[in-house]
Amino acid sequence: MKTPLGSYQFRVEDNVVYQTFRGMFSGHTAATYLSETKKMINQFDGKPFSMLIDISDMLGLTPEGYEMIDKFNHWLNSQNLVAKAIVVSNDVIGKIVSERVPELKKQNVRYFHDLHDAIEWVKNTQTNNSL
Numbered sequence: 684m685k686t687p688l689g690s691y692q693f694r695v696e697d698n699v700v701y702q703t704f705r706g707m708f709s710g711h712t713a714a715t716y717l718s719e720t721k722k723m724i725n726q727f728d729g730k731p732f733s734m735l736i737d738i739s740d741m742l743g744l745t746p747e748g749y750e751m752i753d754k755f756n757h758w759l760n761s762q763n764l765v766a767k768a769i770v771v772s773n774d775v776i777g778k779i780v781s782e783r784v785p786e787l788k789k790q791n792v793r794y795f796h797d798l799h800d801a802i803e804w805v806k807n808t809q810t811n812n813s814l
Contacts, residue, residue: 686712688706688707688709689704689705689706689712689741691716693719693720693723698731698809699734699735700720700723701734701735702716702737703740704741706740708744709748710745710748713744717751721755724759731765732762732764732765733766733768734764734767734805735770735802735805736770737769738769738776740772753785753786756784756786760789760790764790765791765808765809766791767787767793768792768793768795768801769792770796770797770798770801771796773796
């Protein structure tokens, strides 16, 4: 989906929510994609699932957007999330995300620079947790 300053794509495959973000995002845009994500996760109906989020081409997010993502992750922590892989362009981005979204500390999260490594980790985590 196109946004004023970027785009995002979502899909669900084999109990994994795949998300890709490009460009800049505001609080308003974050509210929209978080609502869509919540609908996808609710379709799992309590079954275990994982997430793979590619933000390697994301340029930024407003402070309001980070607050919304943290609140969303608080809700996500009450779901049956097994693992979350986040693909970043560099380690600094991962550290910023970790600082701005403290609810991530309660999740099984790993940061990657390579999309294929992230996919492999999510698949192995699914296998080990019998998704």
